[in-house]
Amino acid sequence: MNIVACVKRVPVTEAQPKIAADGKSVDATGFEYMLSFYDDLAVEEAIRAKEKLGGEVTVLTLGASEASKELRDALAKGADKATVLKDPNWAARDARSTAKVLAKKLQELGAEVVFMGRVATDRDNAAVGPYVATVLGWACVTDVVKLELAAGKGKAWRETEDGVETIEFALPAVITCDKGLNEPRYSGLKGIMAAKKKPIDEVAFDDVANQQSVAKLEFPPRRKDGRIVGQGAAGVPALIDALRNEAKVL
């Protein structure tokens, strides 16, 4: 099966962003990066699909050249090759332009099943997976916590507010991976050595304009200072009083 995992490099979850002087962009000096949390699940699920059904795994990212570090790790885990759609404009891309650029490449690659993260933990869009699938006219199941794939079709379980849904779909399809789907493996020394020989292509692409621009970036309003209302169970009446009479939530 022709399997693709789409991954994005994002600031580490501990990162404390600074706002640049223009008030509209993030000052990324000193940022450290990681593969978006859910994209690790996407890579793992892609490798598992290959192990079960045979075929090849391509890891695809739209982003800066530096993302090849994260791609190399995916290759070490068992992916076969990687492509970077080299993006000079990676910090500003909206959901639509990201999805349209990826969709075009996925079609060129002849993907049959595409794994993505539920959400990329930078812009928190949770949009690119179903957006790509719709552009391509493919099936898509989002927030998947369990998956069974076979030739030409699959069955996925997704978690919602009301319970767990079971969904049957035809391939080609985009699956967005949620926590619980799998436990990503670590790359071993053998994999790391093997990855050195695997190809990472850096290619250009036809750009798609954004439909959004940043008017302003701000920090969230500072919460008003709180206070310790007491120690131990003896503090409970003071807490109840504050909740009833100040916060008025009781």
Next chain:
Amino acid sequence: MTTIVVFVEHSKGQARRASLEALGAAKAAGARVVAAVEGSDAQAVASTLGRFGAERVAVFAGDGRVSADRSARDLAALVREEGATACFAAATSSGKSLMPRIAATLDSTLHSDCTGLDLTGGAPKVVRPWLAGKLIATLESSAPVLCATLRPNTFAVQEGSGSAEIVAKPSSSDLKALLVSIEAKTGGKLDVKEAPIVVSGGRGMKAPEHFALIEELAAAFGNAAVGASRAVVDAGWRPHAEQVGQTGKTVSPQLYIAVGISGAIQHLAGMRTAKTIVAINKDADAPIFKVADYGLVGDAFEIVPALTAAVKAIRAQR
């Protein structure tokens, strides 16, 4: 006047509160509001939506089959038919699954999880958190249709005495994915994203069986959901549906109570927009106290039962 189409979800014969908030946001923007409801039991829900700001309700009764790709196609067609300039849904699982597909069908970008909207003249603007709420971005949209999901518990429900015109709509065919079954949550538990009160436990609870204390406190409130830190989800003590944080759920309840949770930056990312935050922790230096409105320093095993009893007593008085 502009028209806004709002996708309204329902469960057990009632519109979801988060969807009523989305109707409220559209109404507050001064638009003509068209609601869309799906399902064989949609008619009853449809008849209630006039009160919440809808002028027109499109009912897609369908054929009993549920498919997100079909829903998106139907909704996008409705947006076009109504000449709408915006389309909203709540940022719930189905809203988040549907809206990107609607946006794609309309060749518009999607603004996810919005906490603010400004549609008064000029280019429309949305306000939304980035980097798990560490930044708040105001974005100007040039999309042909402003497609947005709205964060639950953020926009006000506008209840009045209006009534809506109800129109039946045919559903399209050609399904790419199909819902075959749904395993309902046991005991009709509230979801953390929607509950007005969330009581979360962390590693300070020491063992999975002690979450009974957290559950009892939640039950005492009557309208609270149980949440958890990633540490206890990873340990297998709690299901991941309960995880609050950057790689879990983002919640904005009226009241968030963190018990035995240290307050790591990834946890704060999921709950810092709660209206009121209470922290219960034995370590007075725990970072959770920096965001808490009210803190109680001490042993959760002593404090939580006392708090549960106090909450019960208050509720019994009513």
